[in-house]
Amino acid sequence: MGDRVEISPHDPGFRGSWYAGTVVRREAKNTNRYVVEYDQLYEDESGEKLLQETLDWIQLRPPPPPPEKKKVQFKFGDEVEAFYSDGWWEGSIIAEHSGGKFAVFLRGFEEQIVFEEKDLRLPVQWVKGKWEPRFEQFTQGMQVEVLTDEDGLKGAWFAATIIEPSGEDKYLIEYKTLRNDDDTEFLREDIRACNIRPCPPEIIVVDGFKVMDEVDAYYNEGWWVGVIAKFWVLFPSTAALLHASPDGGSFSGLVLSA
Template identity: 80%
Template sequence: MSKSNPSSSWIAQFKPGDRVEVSFDDPGFRGSWFAGTVIRREAKNPNRYIVEYDQLYEDEFGEKLLQETLDWIQLRPPPPPEKKKKVQFKFGDKVEAFHSDGWWEGAITAEHSGGKFAVFLRGSKEQIVFEEKDLRLPVQWVKGKWEPRFEQVQREKEADSNCPKEVMKFTQGIQVEVTTEDDGFKGAWFAATIIEPSGEDEYLIEYKTLTNDDDTEFLREDIRACNIRPCPPEITVVDGFEVMDEVDAYYNEAWWVGVIAKILINCNYVVYFK
């Protein structure tokens, strides 16, 4: 099945008058969507459509709306409305921001007062402050249907914090990393050693950097198996990190889950800890 002659029935859904959004592969426009209306299908090639944009014009005076002939793969229906009346945006959320007459893919890099957010736009490599009303959660139109919104899926995963039924087994003396649900320590992984099993799916561990109250010996605790992981392998990063990369950063004797918020000189970074 070739791209120019697809047989999927859902492609034929676009007809004159249908509202659509249009994507581009041109440099500087990747990850952007512009609203328009289908005028008609091309007579010689039924997989191409003539679309008139809502806010893009042929002339510099803004008197005649731009029309273009586009391949079906560049079109999608307008995204469905949010299920919730109001989305609570936060740092690190992947979003689409309304900018320069289109919706652009990006990620929130800072939260400002007054319901405003700084967003890093991936296509144009810009960071711009937007009002909450100009943001929406990203969606994907795949094979004629909408996939779940990315951030909704992520939040559902974060809400399910219970241990899985099947957990990894550890042997005495193995080097591991452990995390805790205690306030102020969520998202931190501490180096430790397995001392011995202490219950069903639970182990007595000894920290390698944390000590007891009088600093006479390393702290020992009983930890659930689902809060223990093997030590991650060392990975060499050749080209450095980019804004919004998810990382583990070593701070206060632990590896903390975070996001690159800003790139400084000499391979230094500002990291936001979730």
């Protein structure tokens, strides 16, 4: 034991985060569960004793490899992990600031926070004993959604079809609703893989939407990431508000964000 790991905490309030820690021991009765100790989380507010938890193996992974020597060029729309509150939290860049700083919407906190570049890293996943970029390999003809960088459309996901790979971690896609400048055919673009996602599954919201839910709202031919503020949806990427009328106890044109 004593292996260094990153830990996805058990508490629902820590969903989407990874914290550094050490394996203390494996459970004797269930070899798929481990006792781990966090580096920077404590049992109480006094900060005298480090927190230990017993977790399933799937909540543990080796520490990710150090960043490559080639500097990562972060930009609007990138999915990232940001170091905040002693852990790495999932989020997406919603604005670029001067001085190498970026505004990141952290899903776990449902708020926008500005980070320096040194506190960001690209998401990776531990798959079958090796590290892989956290995006799927897309195949020709696959139905997807695309995050575009075009002015006026930033922050929205648009339905598209994969045409073919077009370079390292890039794909040629054809939009289903956006058309070219002369309106003769559907628009095609080369898109980075990290800006492509499979079409989200249909999610039935039993209890309806509520204030502060993070949602995707269908507007202007695409799905825009937003947060419900009373009967309005706030789009953090544009600071715009969209009215969402209640319809049978829920909101029309909304789905929970993927």
